Amino acid sequence: MDLQERFARLRAEERTRVPPFRVQKRPKRRLAWALAATAALVLLILIAQPRRTTFSNDDRAAAHSVAEWQPPTEFLLTTPGSELLFTTPRIPDLKGITR
């Protein structure tokens, strides 16, 4: 099953359980602003701490994908006999050489 089919199935399943449309006012929440500001400050300090940069799997995958990329026009460089240009003869092939 491809991704398109899987998502289509998910969509069909979830469409069976959509609640009715309604708009309902809810009571407002009060915030302890001073305490919320303190929490925000604590969070900022934590975020500002120097962190060690690590290489993620995404970074590795990115490097790998461009290294492995094959240009669509690569086939134009494959010519008959081209392997002779890029290999060296092995010792057994030099058997015929005499002094």
Next chain:
Amino acid sequence: MTVSFAGLVHGAGVSYDGAPNATKTRATVVNRADLEQQLEQLHPASYAWALGVCGRDPDDAQEVLQETYLKILDGKARFDGRSALKTWLFAVIRRTAAARRRLRWLRELRFVIGDVSAVPDGHESAERRVIHSEETSALLRALQKLARRQREVIELVFYHDMTIEEAAAVAGVSVGTARVHYHRAKQRLLAELGGRA
């Protein structure tokens, strides 16, 4: 004879481009009734998206959607017509869900004195929970393993049939960044599910 233009400026006129699919219309909605009608038309898609940004929790999704609708109908979020209505609405839903997550974090630190009446009605919640097939359960498990932005972009494209440009607008990122998220999400999903693109 006098001609009054008041009706044109302040009246109930809504301009559409005549397209049958209202979700793609760049409509200039000028009154609450029309807006509500538009929101109701988009409700099934909006609920599905709210589920997506709320970890598939139906109660959270309903809360987010309610908050979004109120924000829009009270004029706190205004549609300026620069994008399709659906794209704009989905962006508001996403931002509302993000704000709720931050509020929940603060609440968990007991810094918010608030109304905690949002206790899910277990019965209603159970009724709204979707029974998923094995294939979709596998898809949902794989989606959960993605980074949030990757998950959002891939869902917007595959589930909601948006273009990358629309998904970028909803997710609040550049098109280039959205492409990267899409590419990585697709690679990961295919690796997890072992399927075809």
Next chain:
Amino acid sequence: MKWLSLLLLIVPLSAFGQQQDDPIGRYLLPPELVMSHSEQIALTEKQRALIKSEIQKMQAKFIDLQWDLQEQTGKITQLLQQAPADEGKILEQADKIMGLEREIKRSHLALLVRIKNALTAEQIARLEAIRRTK
């Protein structure tokens, strides 16, 4: 003596063969090699951040170019399916495709050069030694 002469002949030939395999790439280091051995070569935080940033920038560009490439490749396949094939249009389309391929290669090369420039001579030497053992 005959065998010694043969040996002297073969060694430069095989070196020539290796050069032929990767005449340009041998002077550059694959990012995967650098990332996998970041601890061994004691990459600094500054180096890590730079390499990560360059990889991410390159990937964004690579993905953009691939999207364009896919679009242009689609067009040339349409042209190639026509009978008779329009040589002029096909070559024109091929120029666009090869232009995009060139951009991808260029971005990749720029990444490799920037990564190499970010490393010290000792780090480069260490990585080359590691590469020779693979």
